[in-house]
Amino acid sequence: MGAIFRPHVNEEKRSDRSAGDRTRHRQKIRESIRGNIADILSEESIIGHDKNKIIKVPIKSIKEYRFIYGENTPGVAQGNGNSKPGDVIQKGNPGDPDAAGEAGNNPGVDAIETDITLDELIDLMFEDLELPDLQKKAFKEVESKRSLKRKGFRKQGIRQRLDKRRTAKSRIKRLLAVSKAMGVNSESLTDGEERFPYHKDDMRYHHVTIDTKLESNAVIICIMDTSGSMGTVKKYLARSFYFLLYQFVRMKYQEVEIVFIAHHTEAKEVNEEEFFHKVESGGTYISSSYEKALEVINARYHPSLWNIYAFHCSDGDNFYSDNDKALAKADELCEVCNLFGYGEIKPAGTAYYSGSMLDVFKNITKANFQAIIIEKKEDLWPGLRAFLLKDAAVKDALGTSAHENTQDQAKP
Amino acid sequence: MTISELEKWEERIFELVQSYGLNPYPQEFEICDHFEMIGYMAYSGMPARYPHWSFGKSYEREKMMYDYGVGGLPYEMVINTKPCLAYLMRDNTDLLQILTMAHVYGHNDFFANNFTFKSGIDAQYVIDMFRNHAARIRQYIEDPSIGQCAVEDIIDAAHALSLQRSKNYAIKELTPEEEEERLIDLAQPAPDPWENIHPKPVYIHPALNKIPLSPDPNLLKFIARYSPTLQSWQKDILSIVDEESYYFIPQIETKIMNEGWASYWHHKILNALNLSQEHQMEFLIRHNQVLRPTPGGLNPYHLGFVIWHDIETREKLAPPTFPDSSENNSPGRKKIFQVRETDRDSSFLRRFLTKDIIRELDLFRHEKRGKDRVITEVADENNWETVKKTLITNVGMGSIPTISVIDADFGQSRTLYLRHEYDERELQLDYAERTLSHLKCLWGREVVLETTLNGHPTLLKFVDNTLKTERIN
Numbered sequence: 001m002g003a004i005f006r007p008h009v010n011e012e013k014r015s016d017r018s019a020g021d022r023t024r025h026r027q028k029i030r031e032s033i034r035g036n037i038a039d040i041l042s043e044e045s046i047i048g049h050d051k052n053k054i055i056k057v058p059i060k061s062i063k064e065y066r067f068i069y070g071e072n073t074p075g076v077a078q079g080n081g082n083s084k085p086g087d088v089i090q091k092g093n094p095g096d097p098d099a100a101g102e103a104g105n106n107p108g109v110d111a112i113e114t115d116i117t118l119d120e121l122i123d124l125m126f127e128d129l130e131l132p133d134l135q136k137k138a139f140k141e142v143e144s145k146r147s148l149k150r151k152g153f154r155k156q157g158i159r160q161r162l163d164k165r166r167t168a169k170s171r172i173k174r175l176l177a178v179s180k181a182m183g184v185n186s187e188s189l190t191d192g193e194e195r196f197p198y199h200k201d202d203m204r205y206h207h208v209t210i211d212t213k214l215e216s217n218a219v220i221i222c223i224m225d226t227s228g229s230m231g232t233v234k235k236y237l238a239r240s241f242y243f244l245l246y247q248f249v250r251m252k253y254q255e256v257e258i259v260f261i262a263h264h265t266e267a268k269e270v271n272e273e274e275f276f277h278k279v280e281s282g283g284t285y286i287s288s289s290y291e292k293a294l295e296v297i298n299a300r301y302h303p304s305l306w307n308i309y310a311f312h313c314s315d316g317d318n319f320y321s322d323n324d325k326a327l328a329k330a331d332e333l334c335e336v337c338n339l340f341g342y343g344e345i346k347p348a349g350t351a352y353y354s355g356s357m358l359d360v361f362k363n364i365t366k367a368n369f370q371a372i373i374i375e376k377k378e379d380l381w382p383g384l385r386a387f388l389l390k391d392a393a394v395k396d397a398l399g400t401s402a403h404e405n406t407q408d409q410a411k412p
Numbered sequence: 413m414t415i416s417e418l419e420k421w422e423e424r425i426f427e428l429v430q431s432y433g434l435n436p437y438p439q440e441f442e443i444c445d446h447f448e449m450i451g452y453m454a455y456s457g458m459p460a461r462y463p464h465w466s467f468g469k470s471y472e473r474e475k476m477m478y479d480y481g482v483g484g485l486p487y488e489m490v491i492n493t494k495p496c497l498a499y500l501m502r503d504n505t506d507l508l509q510i511l512t513m514a515h516v517y518g519h520n521d522f523f524a525n526n527f528t529f530k531s532g533i534d535a536q537y538v539i540d541m542f543r544n545h546a547a548r549i550r551q552y553i554e555d556p557s558i559g560q561c562a563v564e565d566i567i568d569a570a571h572a573l574s575l576q577r578s579k580n581y582a583i584k585e586l587t588p589e590e591e592e593e594r595l596i597d598l599a600q601p602a603p604d605p606w607e608n609i610h611p612k613p614v615y616i617h618p619a620l621n622k623i624p625l626s627p628d629p630n631l632l633k634f635i636a637r638y639s640p641t642l643q644s645w646q647k648d649i650l651s652i653v654d655e656e657s658y659y660f661i662p663q664i665e666t667k668i669m670n671e672g673w674a675s676y677w678h679h680k681i682l683n684a685l686n687l688s689q690e691h692q693m694e695f696l697i698r699h700n701q702v703l704r705p706t707p708g709g710l711n712p713y714h715l716g717f718v719i720w721h722d723i724e725t726r727e728k729l730a731p732p733t734f735p736d737s738s739e740n741n742s743p744g745r746k747k748i749f750q751v752r753e754t755d756r757d758s759s760f761l762r763r764f765l766t767k768d769i770i771r772e773l774d775l776f777r778h779e780k781r782g783k784d785r786v787i788t789e790v791a792d793e794n795n796w797e798t799v800k801k802t803l804i805t806n807v808g809m810g811s812i813p814t815i816s817v818i819d820a821d822f823g824q825s826r827t828l829y830l831r832h833e834y835d836e837r838e839l840q841l842d843y844a845e846r847t848l849s850h851l852k853c854l855w856g857r858e859v860v861l862e863t864t865l866n867g868h869p870t871l872l873k874f875v876d877n878t879l880k881t882e883r884i885n
């Protein structure tokens with residue numbers, strides 16, 4: 001009675017049984033990264049970094065939790081013959097509580113750290129976001145996605161698109177056909193000195209079409225307060241906000257135009273470089289920037305042709321006398337824009353002794369106006385999401401809660 | 413090695429297996445390559461298993477370790493079924509295949525005879541059981557009214573609790589009716605020869621309208637039975653995970669014995685095979701690789717091997733009970749065959765881990781001091797018993813905290829009240845937090861866990877997505 005031996009089955013006949021579970025695991029990793037984006041963003045300084053910068057992302061939710069004993073559990077291990085009480089067998093690694101190849105019986109540490117590049121991270125962040133309420137407008141169309149797509153095969157093509165496998169196959173077909181026509185064995189055509197070279201007709205090329213998805217034309221107007229009251233922290237928060245917004249637009253839409261406006265007591269249109277890096281000072285007339293925005297819109301982006309999105313970041317410390325005017329202009333902006341978002345930058349501790357535009361803007365009743373408050377780095381991501389969330393219902397819920405939130409917090 | 417060569421070697425090995433009196437299940441070997449081996453490892457060797465991302469995760473981890481050369485793959489993998497199923501790596505050297513086959517027969521004999529395995533799931537039906545479970549869970553996933561996410565949530569939660577179960581297979585699990593009877597019996601006053609003189613003892617009827625009647629450590633089973641909110645498919649998934657974990661417990665409980673036993677027999681068998689010099693040399697090298705002590709850790713192969721040999725040698729010194737002097741009938745051999753049936757790691761160590769072995773292996777007890785791990789006791793005259801005791805508490809299911817349901821209607825609010833049997837080892841709080849959240853999902857009501865933190869009895873609750881601790885006075 002011997003044992004039964006089952007021979008090894010060839011690779012082609014086998015199925016890759018864990019493929020489904022691996023895919024699901026990777027999906028969970030992605031989900032978990034997305035869930036932690038706010039934390040990741042607040043830990044990493046992302047502005048101005050190389051797109052290929054690698055970020056280490058600790059993943060928490062992929063652990064499989066059970067009831068286990070803690071670290072202070074004693075264990076037993078084997079020594080090399082001369083162990084003495086008091087010997088240190090494992091040096092603790094400060095700052096890394098999980099660092100432990102625990103001798104003996106503690107369950108293996110389950111922490112996974114994943115490396116992703118900044119680009120991938122941004123990709124993940126914006127997967128489910130879109131410019132809200134984008135409407136089809138006349139004339140110029142914006143290409144939102146442009147990609148090359150394989151579609152069938154052709155006998156002509158460029159070298160790079162040569163399909164070697166199909167080419168080789170068609171040569172073999174021709175070889176068989178020729179040998180049949182000549183009434184000889186196909187092997188006799190290829191053995192020895194005789195070659196059966198490739199012919200021009202054997203060549204097969206991938207055919208590629210350009211896949212374009214058209215969106216309506218859109219412009220984004222970024223307005224930032226660069227007055228003296230915007231201290232380093234505030235400026236950093238505002239810039240981070242716009243940086244994210246800018247990345248989002250660049251990733252999702254090929255041809256969205258972006259206008260940068262910087263303002264203190266007066267506003268001017270600036271380029272990307274100046275917007276993100278230039279330092280200014282002075283007082284604050286918010287209305288000036290809105291006027292400038294309206295002026296730009298009237299001159300170049302007529303609302304009947306363009307989807308317009310305006311975002312304004314400020315610390316809300318406006319000259320009191322300007323408030324009424326700012327309110328009127330904001331109202332006007334709402335008329336022409338698909339969405340007008342106002343983000344008030346109030347780092348913790350500054351809310352009590354400076355003015356807030358949120359109280360003023362409370363009077364705007366337009367549905368396409370949204371205000372959020374940004375107190376710390378962690379708020380950036382939820383804030384931006386609230387502006388951009390695709391699902392209108394969710395957006396409403398988030399938007400209003402963000403709004404209420406701001407009002408609560410703005411009260412001294 | 414071709415199949416026919418393997419068969420020839422197997423024939424010789426099996427002859428020896430029989431002549432030594434081992435009593436294994438029929439054996440099957442499947443030849444596989446390293447990718448398949450990684451795959452089998454991820455699914456605990458089962459030819460069919462239900463889909464879950466955690467298997468994908470363990471596949472990725474094994475694959476990564478293999479690719480980076482951190483962890484070598486095992487030469488073999490063997491699972492407890494009847495017939496016993498083992499996988500041999502195609503790329504093993506000839507000697508490794510021989511060694512592995514002999515080793516597998518050791519495991520096989522252990523599976524077929526050790527009481528933990530025998531009192532577990534009938535080995536005949538194991539593969540069918542796993543296949544059946546896989547089909548059931550796939551069916552739930554494909555059901556449009558359930559779907560993958562819902563199934564996953566339940567499996568995640570069930571996995572978190574799957575090891576929370578009674579630990580000793582020798583103790584019979586009682587039905588609620590038997591439990592009731594037991595409690596009534598216990599409440600009877602002890603027989604008293606002087607009952608005519610003594611005042612009549614007061615009989616207190618035990619509280620029988622409580623659930624559970626006595627602390628119940630089988631959390632999954634308990635929840636599947638009593639949860640007010642779970643649907644039948646959810647309960648079915650809980651019972652599937654519960655049954656599968658029931659299958660795996662004996663392997664956790666006998667790691668040291670089982671590996672030691674298999675190593676003991678591959679050593680005996682290969683020495684009796686009259687290997688060529690070349691093979692003999694490689695055998696010595698491989699054997700020492702597998703059995704080498706690992707300072708700073710504890711190699712179960714090594715520890716088990718040493719103890720089995722020690723039992724046999726010590727028993728040999730005792731005078732033989734009857735005059736049959738053949739090796740198979742020596743008292744030492746008889747003793748180890750008996751022990752492989754009746755023990756599990758904790759009892760095995762308690763009975764046979766001697767002071768001499770502890771000192772020879774230089775075992776020590778270590779503890780966390782600040783950020784470092786520091787040796788607290790070595791095996792000297794005063795402390796070897798402490799070392800031994802610590803080891804015994806940590807082997808097998810001893811590394812899993814004992815947590816039982818005390819009350820399913822705590823505070824008359826259907827709150828599930830659990831108690832952790834504190835034995836000077838505290839729970840890891842972040843893990844407890846997430847596990848409690850799984851528990852709460854399954855139970856559908858509040859869940860509280862009584863444990864001891866920093867020497868104080870404490871209640872752990874999972875409220876508003878965070879863990880709350882509350883000292884009990």
